[in-house]
Amino acid sequence: MRDRLQDWVPRIVLAPSFAAVLLFVYGFILYTGWLSMTNSRMLPNNDFIGLANYVKLFGLKHWNIALVNLAIFGTLYILISSVLGLFLAILLDQQIRNEGFIRTVYLYPMAISFIVTGVAWKWFLDPGIGLQNTMHKWGWESFEFTWIKDSDMAIYTIVIAAIWQSSGYVMAMFLAGLRGVDNEIIKAAQVDGASGVLIYRRIIIPMMRPVFLSAFVVLTHLAIKSYDLVVAMTGGGPGRATEMPATFMYSYTFTRNQMGVGASSAIIMLVMIFSIIIPYLYSEIRAGADRR
Amino acid sequence: MSIPSQDNAIQSGRLMRALIYTLLIFFVLYYLLPLWVMVSNSLKTLDEIHGGDMLAPPRAITFEPWKAAWSTTQVGVEATGLRPYFLNSILMVVPAVLISTFLGALNGYVLTKWSFRGANLVFGLMLLACFIPFQIVLIPMARILGMLGLAGTIPGLVMVHTVYGLGFTTLFFRNYYAAFPTELVRAAQIDGASFFQVFWRILVPSSGPIFVVTIIWQFTNVWNDFLFGASFSSYDSTPITVALNNLVNSSTGVKEYNVHFAGAILAALPTLVVYIVSGRYFVRGLMAGAVKG
Numbered sequence: 001m002r003d004r005l006q007d008w009v010p011r012i013v014l015a016p017s018f019a020a021v022l023l024f025v026y027g028f029i030l031y032t033g034w035l036s037m038t039n040s041r042m043l044p045n046n047d048f049i050g051l052a053n054y055v056k057l058f059g060l061k062h063w064n065i066a067l068v069n070l071a072i073f074g075t076l077y078i079l080i081s082s083v084l085g086l087f088l089a090i091l092l093d094q095q096i097r098n099e100g101f102i103r104t105v106y107l108y109p110m111a112i113s114f115i116v117t118g119v120a121w122k123w124f125l126d127p128g129i130g131l132q133n134t135m136h137k138w139g140w141e142s143f144e145f146t147w148i149k150d151s152d153m154a155i156y157t158i159v160i161a162a163i164w165q166s167s168g169y170v171m172a173m174f175l176a177g178l179r180g181v182d183n184e185i186i187k188a189a190q191v192d193g194a195s196g197v198l199i200y201r202r203i204i205i206p207m208m209r210p211v212f213l214s215a216f217v218v219l220t221h222l223a224i225k226s227y228d229l230v231v232a233m234t235g236g237g238p239g240r241a242t243e244m245p246a247t248f249m250y251s252y253t254f255t256r257n258q259m260g261v262g263a264s265s266a267i268i269m270l271v272m273i274f275s276i277i278i279p280y281l282y283s284e285i286r287a288g289a290d291r292r
Numbered sequence: 293m294s295i296p297s298q299d300n301a302i303q304s305g306r307l308m309r310a311l312i313y314t315l316l317i318f319f320v321l322y323y324l325l326p327l328w329v330m331v332s333n334s335l336k337t338l339d340e341i342h343g344g345d346m347l348a349p350p351r352a353i354t355f356e357p358w359k360a361a362w363s364t365t366q367v368g369v370e371a372t373g374l375r376p377y378f379l380n381s382i383l384m385v386v387p388a389v390l391i392s393t394f395l396g397a398l399n400g401y402v403l404t405k406w407s408f409r410g411a412n413l414v415f416g417l418m419l420l421a422c423f424i425p426f427q428i429v430l431i432p433m434a435r436i437l438g439m440l441g442l443a444g445t446i447p448g449l450v451m452v453h454t455v456y457g458l459g460f461t462t463l464f465f466r467n468y469y470a471a472f473p474t475e476l477v478r479a480a481q482i483d484g485a486s487f488f489q490v491f492w493r494i495l496v497p498s499s500g501p502i503f504v505v506t507i508i509w510q511f512t513n514v515w516n517d518f519l520f521g522a523s524f525s526s527y528d529s530t531p532i533t534v535a536l537n538n539l540v541n542s543s544t545g546v547k548e549y550n551v552h553f554a555g556a557i558l559a560a561l562p563t564l565v566v567y568i569v570s571g572r573y574f575v576r577g578l579m580a581g582a583v584k585g
Contacts, residue, residue: 009487010406017395017458018414024455025421028432035431044431088319091312104571105320108327111567111574112560113516115533119540119556120326123333123346123549130346137345168323172575225425228518232537249427254523259431266427277423285416 029270036263044259053264063265065240066248069155073244074223076159077166082215084163085170086208090200092171093178103175106168114165118232121161122148151241154234158242162229166222170215177211178204217280224272245269334358334553341549357550361558365551367539368527374555376528377535381515383446384531388453389510395454396461396506397499401491403462404469405477415466422459429456430523437524444526452524453514460513461506464580468502469495501573508570509577512563532559 036054039047057063088106092099109117124130125148135143147153181204189199227246234242236251245265253262333341334357336350363373399418403411433452434443442448472495480490521531530538536559540552567574 006487010402011408013398013487014402014414017399017462018418020455021418021421021458024429024433024436025424026417028429029424031432032428044435088316091316094309094312096312096316102316102320104568105323107571107575108564108567109323110578111512111563113518113533113563115516115518115537116556116560117326119536119552120330122540123552124326124329129341129549133344134346164323164326169578172578176579221423227427228533231518231522232540235541246425246427250430250523253431263431266425266430269425270428273423273425274420277420281416281419285412 032263032266036260036267038260040259040263042257042259049260053260054268057261057264057268060261062240062243063245063248066243066245069242069244070224072155073159073162073226074220076156077162077223078216078219080159080163081167081170081219082212084167085215086174086205088167088171089174089178092175103172106171108168109165110169114226114228115232117161117165118229121157121164122233125157125160148234149238151238154238154241158226158230158233161233162223162226165229166219170219173211173215173218174208177208181207213280217276220276221273224269330553330557334361334550334557336550338546338548338550357548357554358558360548360551361539361554365539365548365555366542366545367535368530368542374532374535374539374558377530377532378558380446380525380529381532384449384453384529385511385514388450388457388514389507391450392454392457392461392510393503393506395458396463397465397496397503398491399458399462400465400467400469401495403466404472405474405490405495406487415462418459418462420459421456422463426456426519430519434523444524444529446529448524449520449529449531452520453517456520457510457513460509464502464506464509464577465499467580468499472498501576504570504573505577505580508566508573511566512574512577515563 035044037048037050038045039049092102096102125145127133127144127146127149132143132145135145148157185203186199189203194202225246226244227250230236230242230244230247236243236247246269249262249265249269252258252265256262329346332349333346335353335355337352337354337356340351361374363375364371365373367374367377403415437443437448437452440448442451476494477490480494485493516533517531518533518537521534522537525531525534536555539555
């Protein structure tokens with residue numbers, strides 16, 4: 001009897017956590033999925049209306065602005081963070097004195113909240129008191145930088161702040177990858193007379209493919225989720241110029257009393273993330289299992 | 293922070309090295325710039341900020357903005373400063389981090405040393421849960437918190453952060469314990485040690501590093517959270533990130549930039565200190581969050 005009980009202890013220990021995840025993650029996804037097909041307004045209700053919310057969603061100018069912004073933001077953020085991260089990692093991989101200090105500086109933005117980052121960049125890019133004003137004080141009277149107040153350009157200020165926050169993280173990922181490269185390969189290439197640049201271009205960077213993939217997945221998922229930074233920097237404005245899916249969801253659900261539409265936008269966000277994460281996790285777990 | 297250094301076989305000329313150092317220093321300045329702007333301007337008077345050069349050091353250092361940010365500035369309706377919200381964050385972070393870390397350790401132990409049919413599916417579902425956009429759970433969570441009578445309370449926020457932290461804490465401990473010799477566990481069992489005895493006497497004593505990594509990861513995430521705080525807190529449970537945003541983006545009154553900067557540093561300080569003191573473990577958590585398997 002005691003042995004039987006012992007057999008069940010591990011499962012009993014795991015059960016509360018697993019039950020919590022099943023309910024609070026997967027159950028909630030199903031519930032939000034259901035709400036997205038109801039006529040819910042300020043409060044949830046169960047009037048089934050099929051896919052009408054999705055039709056409405058994609059007809060909304062507001063949502064389409066959010067999608068275009070996500071595309072602009074996501075592309076630039078992922079591309080520039082990856083390139084900058086790789087570039088910094090290569091620079092740091094040249095037996096640099098004080099490497100530890102430099103790495104610490106490059107990476108510290110990851111430790112602070114997007115709200116803090118947003119506050120710093122919001123005022124630094126503010127034409128009235130920030131960079132523009134400073135340049136005028138320094139004598140460059142014609143200097144103009146008003147992007148954050150300009151509805152065509154404001155989204156790029158979010159890109160600037162987001163890259164500042166995450167590029168150090170990407171650098172650390174690439175640096176770990178570079179440190180894993182077998183020195184024998186490099187030496188062999190040097191014996192063959194290959195230059196440093198050529199070795200990086202033809203041998204080392206192609207070996208970084210798994211890191212590119214990890215960086216891509218991490219950055220994409222951060223981009224789709226980005227909410228805090230937009231709220232802190234522009235609040236989605238000027239007008240709707242920096243609206244993103246995450247801010248759209250929040251405002252439709254909680255301030256505009258269109259819960260059904262808000263739920264459908266959350267489902268679209270989930271689909272976007274899962275279509276990238278699930279294949280990635282699947283291949284990682286498979287690769288992990290093969291290694292063992 | 294130690295990603296082990298190795299001799300790089302590629303040699304570069306002296307000019308090249310000068311260029312490399314110049315670029316590295318340029319980027320050091322780039323990453324430090326916002327921090328410098330915040331620190332320097334948090335020590336200036338409002339007049340000086342209006343009058344001038346944001347990049348310059350303060351002409352005469354004043355600590356008034358810090359005092360105001362901490363205890364007297366108007367946040368929302370009350371002129372309490374950020375202090376009560378800072379305390380709210382601490383009251384929320386400590387239990388959330390401890391509970392989710394402890395459960396993660398137990399889960400990792402079960403999943404690796406007491407594996408059962410379906411364990412991989414359980415783990416897969418918990419892992420996938422790390423990546424959901426939290427917008428998907430906001431509406432049902434608001435209802436559940438209401439039903440449990442936890443809406444707008446700190447225990448409610450603790451529960452939310454614990455639940456959504458479980459995926460990562462379980463991942464961290466599972467990967468760590470997967471490399472722990474199973475023979476030791478079996479040997480202890482043969483000697484009659486129970487499930488919990490093995491855990492407390494054999495695994496926990498050798499889990500120091502992963503506890504540090506997990507605690508830092510959870511601390512950073514929960515402290516820096518904004519979405520859950522904005523959605524599920526009320527006046528007396530608002531965490532610091534939400535309070536800071538309210539302070540900076542309130543549309544009434546004069547914009548006290550110096551107070552905003554001081555407040556931003558206050559909000560960033562706990563995680564920054566943790567990062568500077570134990571950056572190595574912080575980086576390990578980041579890496580584990582990016583590379584699974």
